[in-house]
Amino acid sequence: MAASVLARRELAGPYLLTPQRRDAVLGEIRELELPSIEIRPSATGRTDWLAGAGRALGFPDSFGANFDALFDSLCDRELLPQPTLVLRLGNTAGLDEAGCDTLIAVLQAAADEWRDQGRSLWALFDGPGLDLDALPR
Structure with missing residues (x-):
């Protein structure tokens, strides 16, 4: 198998996971034994939506369920100590367009912070209609 895009830290960030690539990418996540949270x-x-995301991520009950708290918690190495983490996001219908745009911006900023720490945060969105590039090959 060719080297996985998920091994390329410099590319980590939010992407659209197209239906055509979904099975292959999920297989790579399993094969590489990457931590993954749906x-x-x-x-x-x-x-x-943010409260549900916080629960899925295992954030403490004190998680503020707002975008600032999401960024802070995503970048907290005590909460998420992994060197690489893949977030698989779906059901964004609970967010309006501005909420989706803000979520994508927060995830990009968190991925940039992780990269500065020598780590990789991937956010793979499974859903149509989002203003995102497809996961590169």
């Missing part, structure tokens, strides 16, 4: 909160609003 975030698919069933929520009808931003706060509920």
Whole structure:
């Protein structure tokens, strides 16, 4: 198998996981034994969606369920100590367009912070209609 894109720290960040690549990428995650967390909160609003994401990520009950708290918690090495982490995000229908845009920006900023720490944070979105590049090959 060719080297996985998920091994390229400089590319880590938020991407669209296209249906055509989904099975292959999930296979790479398993083969490389990368920590992976599925975030698919069933929520009808931003706060509920973020609270569900915090639960999926194992954040403490004190998690503030807002985008600033999400960024801070994602970058907290005590909460997420892994050298590489793949977030698989779906069910973003609970977020409006501005919420999705902010979520993507927060995940990009967190991925940049992880890169500065010598780590890789991947956020793979499984859903149509998002303003994201597809995961590179």
